[in-house]
Amino acid sequence: MRQRDRVAASGGRQRGSIPILAFSFVIVVLILSFAIDAGYAFMQRRNLQRTADMAALAGAQTLPGCANATSFTSVVNANVTANMGSNVSGLTVSALCGVWTSPLPTATVPGTFVAYTQGNAASAAAGNAVQVSLSMTIPSFFQLVGTRTIAATATARKAPAVVSFKVDSGLLALSTSNSVLSSILTPLGVNVQAYVASGQQLVGATVTPSGLLQALGISVAGDVTVASLTGLATIQNLTVGKLLTATQTALATQGAAVSASITALNGVVSALANSSALNLPVNLFGSATSPGVLANIDMAGVSDANALTANVNVMDLISAAIIGGSGVNAISIPSLSILGNLVTANASIISPPQIGIGGKGASATTAQVRINLQVNTQANGLLGGVLNIAGTSLKLPLTVELARSTATVTDLQCGATPSATLQVTSGLVNLCVGQDASGNPINTGSGSCTTILTNRTPIATLLGAITVNGKVNASLVTSTTPAPTNTFTGPFPQTWGPVGSTVDLSQIVGALLGGLMIDVGTQPPANSPGANVGNVTSSLLGVVPNPAFSISTVNNYLNSAAQNLQATLNGLSSTLSSVLTLNVGSIGSSLNTTITGLVNTVGGLVGGLLGTVSDLFCDAQGNPAQCRASYLNNNNIISTSNLTPVLTSVLYTLLNPLLTPISNLINTALNALGVSIGTTTVTVNSINCQNGLVQLVN
Numbered sequence: 001m002r003q004r005d006r007v008a009a010s011g012g013r014q015r016g017s018i019p020i021l022a023f024s025f026v027i028v029v030l031i032l033s034f035a036i037d038a039g040y041a042f043m044q045r046r047n048l049q050r051t052a053d054m055a056a057l058a059g060a061q062t063l064p065g066c067a068n069a070t071s072f073t074s075v076v077n078a079n080v081t082a083n084m085g086s087n088v089s090g091l092t093v094s095a096l097c098g099v100w101t102s103p104l105p106t107a108t109v110p111g112t113f114v115a116y117t118q119g120n121a122a123s124a125a126a127g128n129a130v131q132v133s134l135s136m137t138i139p140s141f142f143q144l145v146g147t148r149t150i151a152a153t154a155t156a157r158k159a160p161a162v163v164s165f166k167v168d169s170g171l172l173a174l175s176t177s178n179s180v181l182s183s184i185l186t187p188l189g190v191n192v193q194a195y196v197a198s199g200q201q202l203v204g205a206t207v208t209p210s211g212l213l214q215a216l217g218i219s220v221a222g223d224v225t226v227a228s229l230t231g232l233a234t235i236q237n238l239t240v241g242k243l244l245t246a247t248q249t250a251l252a253t254q255g256a257a258v259s260a261s262i263t264a265l266n267g268v269v270s271a272l273a274n275s276s277a278l279n280l281p282v283n284l285f286g287s288a289t290s291p292g293v294l295a296n297i298d299m300a301g302v303s304d305a306n307a308l309t310a311n312v313n314v315m316d317l318i319s320a321a322i323i324g325g326s327g328v329n330a331i332s333i334p335s336l337s338i339l340g341n342l343v344t345a346n347a348s349i350i351s352p353p354q355i356g357i358g359g360k361g362a363s364a365t366t367a368q369v370r371i372n373l374q375v376n377t378q379a380n381g382l383l384g385g386v387l388n389i390a391g392t393s394l395k396l397p398l399t400v401e402l403a404r405s406t407a408t409v410t411d412l413q414c415g416a417t418p419s420a421t422l423q424v425t426s427g428l429v430n431l432c433v434g435q436d437a438s439g440n441p442i443n444t445g446s447g448s449c450t451t452i453l454t455n456r457t458p459i460a461t462l463l464g465a466i467t468v469n470g471k472v473n474a475s476l477v478t479s480t481t482p483a484p485t486n487t488f489t490g491p492f493p494q495t496w497g498p499v500g501s502t503v504d505l506s507q508i509v510g511a512l513l514g515g516l517m518i519d520v521g522t523q524p525p526a527n528s529p530g531a532n533v534g535n536v537t538s539s540l541l542g543v544v545p546n547p548a549f550s551i552s553t554v555n556n557y558l559n560s561a562a563q564n565l566q567a568t569l570n571g572l573s574s575t576l577s578s579v580l581t582l583n584v585g586s587i588g589s590s591l592n593t594t595i596t597g598l599v600n601t602v603g604g605l606v607g608g609l610l611g612t613v614s615d616l617f618c619d620a621q622g623n624p625a626q627c628r629a630s631y632l633n634n635n636n637i638i639s640t641s642n643l644t645p646v647l648t649s650v651l652y653t654l655l656n657p658l659l660t661p662i663s664n665l666i667n668t669a670l671n672a673l674g675v676s677i678g679t680t681t682v683t684v685n686s687i688n689c690q691n692g693l694v695q696l697v698n
Contacts, residue, residue: 045151047084048134051079052132052152053156054079055080055134055154056076056131056155056156059072059073060156060157060158060694061694062130064128064413064414065126065127066125067125072130076093076095090137090138093132095132096131097127097130099113100112100129101113113698132154135149135150136149137149153698155696156697158693159690160306161418162302162309163686164684164685165355165364166313166355166683167353167365167366169402169405171349171353171366174196188275188276191271192271194270194271195271198266198267198270198271199315201264202315204313205258206311207251208250208312212250215246215249215253216234216235216246224304226297230285238284239278240279240322240325241279243282243318243321244278244318248265248266251265251314282321293354294355294357295357306359309688311686312685313685333346333669333672343373344373346371349369350446351404353366356407362408364407365405366406367404368402369402370400370443370449371670372442373399373665373666374397393460397433398432399432399433399449401429403427403430405425405426405680406424410422419488419489419687420487420687421488422485422486422496422682422684424483424499424680425483426680428475430449432473433457433459433471434455434456434471434472435453436452437455439455450474488684488687495681495682496681498681499679
């Protein structure tokens with residue numbers, strides 16, 4: 001019995017295991033079915049996405065312009081049919097044309113697509129992208145969950161056109177008469193004649209930034225960014241010599257068609273072979289905060305990869321690199337044949353000229369140049385009348401900064417005739433007299449002199465007793481409103497300019513006089529007992545030294561000075577109305593009140609200053625000069641209260657013959673540099689329409 005019971009019990013357990021196994025099998029089958037079904041849906045979705053991608057790329061080929069004669073919609077539908085067949089059930093196709101805007105390099109969000117508005121011609125013309133959306137209903141592979149809908153979206157754009165251009169104020173002119181180029185290259189040991197001769201044979205020769213990078217051993221991938229390139233050691237340690245070698249390699253890859261250009265480039269290399277220019281550092285890529293040879297192309301409205309395919313003029317590239325590398329060095333200007341050769345001058349390039357690359361919104365700037373003029377003279381032989389013997393001299397440190405002009409691409413079109421429209425904004429001309437916080441009257445930093453030379457500095461000694469301090473911080477507007485534009489249609493290279501408003505340099509005299517007269521302070525020189533009435537009257541009347549000018553001579557001198565001063569002041573307000581003053585404390589809103597009070601005071605003084613004493617009376621004395629001085633002092637005719645107006649008249653009489661030719665002075669300095677003030681030349685080297693290249697962007 002026990003054995004039978006055990007057998008029966010064992011048989012019962014075996015019969016119960018069959019349902020369990022069957023249930024487990026069903027579960028496995030269901031899991032596999034769902035997995036296969038999900039895999040089928042995934043494969044269908046992937047095929048649908050691939051179809052959407054190809055359709056978007058095909059539609060983008062009809063661009064630019066959503067109103068193109070070749071309808072993007074028909075092209076998209078035909079491409080979908082070709083890839084999926086004509087009998088696909090449950091398939092819907094949506095095609096939109098519009099504008100794709102790429103994200104900024106620093107953005108954390110993707111770009112945006114905005115469909116064009118039907119009937120809006122401007123919106124249709126701007127179309128640069130096609131967006132395709134596909135949706136399809138598919139059945140469950142095992143009919144377990146009915147049907148499901150899958151979808152795919154793709155956006156493709158026509159690769160934007162890229163324009164390459166340069167902005168110049170005369171520094172990049174490839175000519176032996178370009179004294180700036182000569183002044184930079186000669187100290188570096190460059191054979192200027194050979195450099196220019198070979199460079200002129202390179203006109204029209206171009207390379208691309210991507211070609212340069214590849215020649216430097218840097219792989220240029222499709223998603224490359226300028227920020228990533230700038231961080232590479234090869235770019236950070238780039239020199240003129242390495243750039244030249246890379247340029248030779250990049251040019252050689254263009255084949256036999258450029259053999260003459262290669263020969264000419266070898267001549268440029270030979271001209272630089274024994275110079276220190278080869279070791280100059282090169283900042284190849286500029287940014288918003290750090291200037292470079294190639295302007296901030298990552299902000300130009302096109303992808304970095306597109307911008308790197310632009311054509312760059314070879315000699316513009318090399319010259320800009322050398323100027324940028326040596327820009328910290330002062331450029332000597334020969335003695336100026338004006339004011340008796342009593343002026344010394346030098347110039348420096350604060351920032352180099354740039355080569356612009358990019359699409360709509362791309363910009364580049366000219367070099368920023370600073371000229372320091374030092375006028376240092378004694379009165380003898382230069383001024384007439386009383387001041388010849390009155391111990392009066394001038395030491396004027398004048399800084400003129402030619403601020404950078406900018407060219408910006410405002411429109412860029414591809415078609416039968418590619419075109420680019422550029423707008424030029426000419427820079428300001430900064431004018432400064434003053435000193436920095438350390439007492440230095442020369443600005444050596446990269447900032448504007450209007451924000452650095454803000455303290456008064458000694459500019460003149462009057463009558464052997466008075467030191468005059470002054471400062472001027474002003475900027476003269478050179479741009480026109482609206483800013484001029486020009487459309488370039490080729491053949492390239494094509495030049496436009498000079499563009500801009502030539503500065504009326506007579507404004508500089510008014511701004512300088514205005515600033516000095518309003519911000520004049522008096523204090524005794526280091527070796528003087530004090531700035532007092534006795535010193536002034538003694539100097540005026542010739543007590544020391546002594547030929548003893550007559551009272552009538554001094555009176556006529558002061559009267560003439562006041563009249564001339566009044567005429568200048570009367571016109572100063574209108575002159576300064578066209579001057580943009582950056583330092584309001586120097587020339588303020590109270591200018592008119594100050595001028596009126598000064599004119600009235602001086603006019604009142606000279607009317608009866610010395611008329612009440614007879615020259616004959618003092619001439620009869622043993623010391624006529626002392627007689628006149630005593631008369632003025634004892635009768636308070638020139639007192640502490642009216643000392644400043646008298647000195648202002650004397651100051652004007654001193655400055656007027658020196659400042660009147662200031663326009664010629666600055667023009668002479670500029671001519672010596674070969675730089676145009678307030679004007680800009682723009683050259684478009686190429687427009688690259690990317691040969692119909694389209695790319696997926698989303």
